[in-house]
Amino acid sequence: MIDTRLVKKILNILLKSGGDFSEIFIQKKTSNSLNIEDGKIENVSSGFELGCGLRLISEDSTFYAYVDSLQSDKLINAAKILSAAVNCSTMLKALDLTKKIYPQQLIIKKYPSIYPQTIKSEYLVEVDRNARDFDNKIIQVSAGISDIESEEFIANSEGLLTENSNVKVFFSVNVIAEKKGEIRTGYKSIGKTCGYEIFDNKKPYDAALEAAGIAVKMLDAINAPAGSLPVVIGPGFGGVIFHEACGHGLEADAIVKDASVYKDKIGKKIANIKINAIDDPTIAGHWGSYVVDGEGFPSSKTLLIENGVLKSYITDLKSSKKLGLSQTGNGRRQSYRDIPLPRMSNTYIEKGSESPDDIIRSVKKGIFAKEFAGGQVDPATGDFVFGISEGYIIENGKISEPVKGATLIGNGPEILEKIVSVADNLDFAPGFCGKAGQSIANEVGQPTILVERMTVGGTAV
Amino acid sequence: MREKKSKILDYCDKAAGMLAFKNAGQFEVYGISSTHNEAGIFNENIENLSFSDTKGLGIRIFKNGRIGYSYTSNLEDSEIKECIERAADNSEVSTEDIYNYLPEESEFFYPKEIVDRKCLFSEKFNDFSIEQKIEIAKSLEKKAKKIDKRVSAVADLIYDDSISETAIVNSAGFRDSYKSTSAFLYISVISRDDSDTSTGDYFDCARDMSSFDIDDIAYNAVTRSTSLLGAKKIKSQKMDLLLDSFVSAQFLQVLAGILTADAVQKGRSLFRGRIESRIFNKNINIIDDGTLSYGLSSRPFDSEGVPKGKTVVFEDGVLKTYLYNSYTARKDKRPSTGNAARASYKSPPHTGISNFYLLNGITSFSDMIKKTNRGLYVTDIIGVHSGINPISGQISVGAKGLLIEKGGISCPVKEITIATDILSFCSSITDIGNDLKFMPAGGYTGSPSVLVKNITVSGS
Missing domain, CATH: 3.30.2290.10 (PmbA/TldD superfamily)
Incomplete structure (x- = not known):
């Protein structure tokens, strides 16, 4: 060229x-x-x-x-x-x-x-x-x-x-x-x-x-409840919960700036023991995949959380040098017009061993959130939201009526501890992630999980 | 280095010449050139400093009622030629529509040249050297850290400016360009005490940085952060909400999206069939004004060359009109309000706002607090894109702020949501502040603070 x-x-x-x-x-x-x-x-x-x-x-x-x-x-x-x-x-x-x-x-x-x-x-x-x-x-x-x-x-x-x-x-x-x-x-x-x-x-x-x-x-949806409830989050797009609650806070530019709740947490338990989380741009064909990152560094699979313990941040060249960490190959840029930043690629919660049906059966009264409209986080406080676009009431272990769209709100470190069940049906969903004015291809993923309690932003008090 | 300093209008002319030669039917060439500087400051240091000098063309071809679009960031003759070929090919793919043709003067709703072009371009813009800009940005960081001991970091401090020229040449005889400048300064502050962390941000923007009040930006960002330290969740309940003007402006942006004739005609708007209906209380007037002297979205003509004007969208709470480009105007058999908009030369024109704002009311901010027995002063919302469905009208967003009890501010609140639907939200606004402020996003949107009655807050 x-x-x-x-x-x-x-x-x-x-x-x-x-x-x-x-x-x-x-x-x-x-x-x-x-x-x-x-x-x-x-x-x-x-x-x-x-x-x-x-x-x-x-x-x-x-x-x-x-x-x-x-x-x-x-x-x-x-x-x-x-x-x-x-x-x-x-x-x-x-x-x-x-x-x-x-x-x-x-x-x-x-x-x-x-x-x-x-x-x-x-x-x-x-x-x-x-x-x-x-x-x-x-x-x-x-x-x-x-x-x-x-x-x-x-x-x-x-x-x-x-x-x-x-x-x-x-x-x-x-x-x-x-x-x-x-x-x-x-x-x-x-x-x-x-x-x-x-x-x-x-x-x-x-x-x-x-x-x-x-x-x-x-069309038959009833008003979503308002208040704190158990929430079962479906596979695929449900992974937006990890993307917001944790992923952005692991991007090392936020660590350098003391603007992440996960600063100084490497080697510490930050999530429920059932959580293993991974960022992997090498999965063939996936939406967030690449061969080398925007800095020419080869992509690689990074284990972020193992059995609830934080193992690695997501780094680019500049943040890895500043923090004395290895480069994970996540220096991504929207185009030649943009400065590379540490960004997620395909980021997901690894599958567990429980059955998705059993997880739903374990909930007496709660919400099953199946599809999502995206989310947002303030990495410095860990406060995050994500919006349900398809959700249902769970009553006595059974999925019942659909509910109108509602935002779920929580604090990253608190919610990660409250993910008490992880199923075996890992799936992925493609999306776009915006940060510092740059929009890039990003994939989220997870199996069905259960969050013990989370604030559901409905209208029915 | 012998390259001639070419203006973007000359490039548009060149492309127009090639298009005319090709005899491709009606065409339009839209060009932008801009010089852009951005500086980020962290710990009294330049975190990043970037420069760019960029140009691009977007070409629309209308052939037998079909439109094709193509753009290029490279303005060499061969690339412009390729760009024309692609636009012509794309026109073969789109669906034929009798309303697809270039705007004609008879379709203009507003006279030309209402806007004073001098307002768009600040002569003072070039008075500031890059060193001065960096110094001012650094002084903001220093000030913010000094105001309050609890400020632990400045997470983001960005100065951003640009000087640009926009040009349109079309085969119907339109040929014009205008220059504009803009400057933007933003700070996000993190504060901490023994048990909590909180963030707050503030900004200013104008045609140049001479009017920026550094003390005011620092004070506001710090206060927005520190005043929420120790915030707690509250019980789910219905309560009155006093929305900060920037929060209210974000809701207005959502409304703006479904007030375009495009959204209405395609069944994506709750306002369909509601012209002359009462949507708000009588004290609400909302205007889209593409000619506002201090409006950062003011321009002489829209993205397809139609003159901009001042359009009253809601008068005394009643919906008066939608916002039109030439295509949607033809469908409704009326003139265009000059609301064709594009994000850059990379996209064909769609329908969008210019300076879109809610007019000041008569109640002062402090009076609105005084008259609230139990409510929440909402200082920030999060998750607008994921939490508001403008088509179905459902609203559920994350919020933080300060509790109002018996007419006075009490304790800080976080990790709650506010939920309602768009039409209920509109009719529940009872009082309008007199503190109109604008923010640059999807146009230039402005609102005073507003009081909204009886909305569901979800917490513990």
Whole structure:
């Protein structure tokens, strides 16, 4: 993508006035998207981006610039601006680019760039028809398909040189149902790190039927209870509880800034003994997977919590150096326009040994939360929320009436201790995670779990 | 280095020339160029400092009632050519619709040039060097740490500014551009005592940083953090809520999303069929004003070249109109209110707000506290995206704040939720403060603090 002599020259210009580390990140990205609503295909869009991000680290400071081009004069100019911003006594020179890592390339069967938009639109038409045919109470279907193909080139002053590619496809559908003026929605998504072979097994209309089923079922929902109750959280998207209650607090930039409740907790018990939690970007094809991270560091499986004991944080280059920890390969960035940050990938609670049915049977009165609309956390206090989009009352060990959407609220460290049952039905769900203005592909996962007590934000006092 | 300093309008012209040559039907070229600086401060040090100088084009082609879109961040001739090809290909895929064509002057609701372009661009913007910006940001961190001993860390301190130019050229003869500046300063403070940790944040934003009151930002962020130390859960109950203006503004953003004609026409809005209906009490007036002199979302024309204006959405509590772009306006057989919006050149225009705000009322904040026998002053909410379903109308979000008892502030409260539905929420607002404040998010949204009666709070 670029001449390595120019790369080395830029890495050295960056370090000209001092600094500890310089990096060049080049990305070429094509993306396509389209959606259907009101039965019409619209917003058919394709994009091309090519650019380069330059990073210079000097002690605790990061200097960053990006250019929407690979023209050498523009890159050199940006490198000069950055080096002029530094005033540091450490004088380094970039090493020869010898640490060449050529990671195993993804095996892609149907590349998005050559997959016709018309076939994608046929999928959407099928989605629309199937969802509408499901029930006459369905009044609207909106669905979208988006894909990206990204090629990355990363080199740094420590001699690293690597190339990486990334291919992702995401599909989502939202179905609206109406009965006697009451309106409910159902949502489902499919997202994978692969090409359009994504639909070889699970078809978009399967997801559409599930979403339609949720919307229709929820038409009969009663008001959710208000107060503290036992909550059974379903597999897959239920993993958003761990993502918010714990995951963000383990991202090491929050540890560096003393802005996490999990600071100084390595080796300590922070969760129920039944909890094993993992971050793993190496699972083939999963939505949050990658071969090397946004800093060129190879991805790896990280054991976060073992039998309730905190084993590791989630680190990038800068936070690992600052904390004297090993780099876990979680330095992720949205694009060449962004500074890498420690971020989760595919993060999940490992399966346990209990049966999901037994867990529900063990609850006398509580909530079964099956599908979710996302969540949010304040890592410094550990206070977090996540929203139920499909939930039911549990009465005497049996799932009964559906309840209207409600937020669950709790404090991370307190809730982790209260996860008292972990089932054996691990599943995953794709989503997007936003932090510091960067949105990245993120997968959550877990088997069915039981939280002993948690505040349910309903309206029925 | 001999490259000519090209303005974004010139690039749009170049693309328009190529499109005209291709004879692809109606077209529109939307371009943005911007210079962006961001500085993060941590422990009196630069945590990060970033610079960018960026340009991009988004091209819409209208062919036989079908629209195709494509964008590129690379403005070399060959890439613009590719971009045009992709847009043309995409137009073959979209569904034909008789309302798909470029806006025409006869469809404009507002006259051109209501907005004073000088208000969008601050001449003072360039008076500040990057060193001065960093110093001001550092002084904010220092001040926040000095105000109260319980402040243990400043988790985030970000200064962010940009100077940008937006241009549109279309085949119906529209050709214009405008320049704008913006500056934003944000701080998030962590405070601790023996038993508790609490966070609070505050910000300021304007066309340049000259008006920023550093003492005020520091004081507000610290108070929002320290006043909640020792907060406890309360019992589930129904109570009155006094919403801080930024909390109220977040609810307004949700309302804004379902007041667009797009949401209404596609059955995604509870406000469908409710024009001239009473939604709020009489003391509520909500306006979308794309011409407001100090509004950060003001501009002379919207994202498809239609003039911006001042649209009264709710007058004395009654819904008067939805917000329109040209496509949705045609469907309802009326002119466009100039509410075509886009997040960047990477997306085709959709329908969205500009400066959207609830007008000041007559009750002071302290009077609202005095008149509340038992209530909660909500200082922050969490989980708006996951907890509010704008289509079904269900609201359930996390909250923290201060208990109000017998007309006075008592103890801090956290880890509770507030839940209702959108229409009940609207009709339960009884009093409007006179402390209107704006926040930049999904446009520029403003609200005074408001008093909402009898809402379910869930806790222990």
